[in-house]
Amino acid sequence: MEPMPRPSNTEHRRGQIVSALRQVMASGGYDGASTAAIAAAAGLAPGLLHYHFGSKEEILIALAEELGVALRARYEKRAARAKSDWERLVALLDAHVALGPDADRDSVVCWVMLGTEALRKPDVRNVVERLYRERLAELTRLVEPLLSGSRRSEASGIAAALLSAIEGAYQLDVLGRIAPRGFAAPMLRTLARALLAEGES
Amino acid sequence: MEPMPRPSNTEHRRGQIVSALRQVMASGGYDGASTAAIAAAAGLAPGLLHYHFGSKEEILIALAEELGVALRARYEKRAARAKSDWERLVALLDAHVALGPDADRDSVVCWVMLGTEALRKPDVRNVVERLYRERLAELTRLVEPLLSGSRRSEASGIAAALLSAIEGAYQLDVLGRIAPRGFAAPMLRTLARALLAEGES
Amino acid sequence: MEPMPRPSNTEHRRGQIVSALRQVMASGGYDGASTAAIAAAAGLAPGLLHYHFGSKEEILIALAEELGVALRARYEKRAARAKSDWERLVALLDAHVALGPDADRDSVVCWVMLGTEALRKPDVRNVVERLYRERLAELTRLVEPLLSGSRRSEASGIAAALLSAIEGAYQLDVLGRIAPRGFAAPMLRTLARALLAEGES
Amino acid sequence: MEPMPRPSNTEHRRGQIVSALRQVMASGGYDGASTAAIAAAAGLAPGLLHYHFGSKEEILIALAEELGVALRARYEKRAARAKSDWERLVALLDAHVALGPDADRDSVVCWVMLGTEALRKPDVRNVVERLYRERLAELTRLVEPLLSGSRRSEASGIAAALLSAIEGAYQLDVLGRIAPRGFAAPMLRTLARALLAEGES
DNA sequence: AATGAATGAGTCTTCATTCAT
């Protein structure tokens, strides 16, 4: 009789490790996130990291993916309550920057750092680029119905402006002490409203 | 007979080294910028770096300062030709992002990386924060005269929005392949126009 | 009711593991033959290796023994067809180096590697030395009847010369591109003939 | 005034390090020759190895080259005293295996180990193969004049046989306790004599 | 017997910094 295969705990462990990376990286940067530090934060033996991940970079990539998933989850939760196209757009903006119980400063810090790491790690870059493009596409999709027919073609430009503002707000937020905490959410609404209104009669 | 004291070349050497860091860092990241690599790029012996700088971090800080100076120079050159408040604002926006002969991709890449390094290096952070605040103050100063008296208090909010968009545009630009090259300059003008117009009857 | 004790499959498993080592080692060296790689090649779980063997070195020793057994089998098959003392000697030489259906490049590679590993692993050394001595003794036994009485005492010297040539041929063969493939068998016959003839009137 | 460039000590250091590798490797194998062990044997700081060599493998390659040079030196010293073609051949054989003040057991052990390492390190293989081929060519060159015109074409086959015997003798010698110490030199002379005589009336 | 996760010592290598000259 075949022995019952034990359920693999690899998924759970990978999650633990990715969380540990997020936590360590948020406070010490990717460089400060030595494998030893990650393992310690996860409460695991150092060698175990390379049992579940092929390299440190793979952990970083898994973190990037996870940030993408978490953002989408935050967005969908808010979008479910939205009653109009405008509210849906606001839901996406808020999913990125709103304070509140689901705000996650560590994730924002990691996201900013990922942008830098992506610059010279092709595999990271691929993932990060994809996530950027998905955000841009989603923004474009949400902006379009808010534009009068004659301005539909401006949707992607407006989306790019909004995405820029989001990413820049992350920078300012993460650095702290430059713009007040929580400035981003209202700023983005104003921005969206202004861009949508512009040119209308 | 006393030998004639050689004139110090320290300033020149420091400049060489900072330039080498910019160059190496732009293509290989701060991690890739080993002191040996910087020295090689500068055509100097490795040991010389620590004669002119106390540590690698000091070189990074000097680079940050230099980026600030260069930006200001680009701005002032453009501002000199500006004939109105609006053109002065556009001059500052363009100084950041416009393509052209004085565009400097390496500097943009380094600036983005500095944002990350600042997160966990207090001395770097101080400089970077100061530079951010100076930009914000300058933007506010330029936005104010473009607002009707009743909206003067909105100036710093609008400035923060513009600064966010600038920094975000850097991210998108640096990563490449997300928004088209050169999208930032017109986007920022539109943004500024929309924010200034909004609320005006 | 007592469960019927499963018949031990240890012998079968040990054989599987030793074969996997031969295969992995032939292509990746003893260093490349990590226990994980051996287990993978054998289609077994990593932990199982240490159930059937006390250590990695024990697997290596078992492989050495197996190479000795296989050589003897190849020799005996050929010796059975030999019709003269000379043909018996040729049978032994060919058992070592002849090309043909029972040639086994992996084994030759492993044998050469075993010679190196034996140098610093006493337990391996014991086995390898024993195998060398058995070959030398067998060669001496086969050479003796081919010598005239007055030269009987030269038999062990001639055997040593032949054994040297065999082992050296392995080296050259394994490295490839030095001597042509298949050069060893005729070379050894010539060598044997010359050594036996030398001094005969 | 240009400062006088200090003479580089890199060549000296490289020599030291290669010697340390030979020594450590001879007693502990290539695996046992950790960079730490090599550095310790050379009396140097661990980090210095990678200042003078790009990798551990480069040290191994330098050792291979050095073994080639040393062998040639031993040969040329003996060849200078040779008074005939036959004595020149004997000089080469003895340069490989003769006991005496210039015999160097460590080098023989390392040479045998290099044969194994070459199997799976392409850069090592290239060097080792070249050295083998040079030996084969030199042997052929020395054997030719000793053959009557009609047998000239056999020279390379005889050279291959002699090279095999040399390499095999190394194996037996290195392993010890199989053939008596010093058996190789007379054995090779006999072999050479027999191969040259064979077929002559 | 078997599994596969877990352990932790050990490997090669990199690098900021120091130092004798």
Add this chain to the structure above:
DNA sequence: TATGAATGAAGACTCATTCAT
């Protein structure tokens, strides 16, 4: 000022071995 060799403390990663199940 300048050189380039030297130092030694990390760093990521590997791996034989162990262990709970």
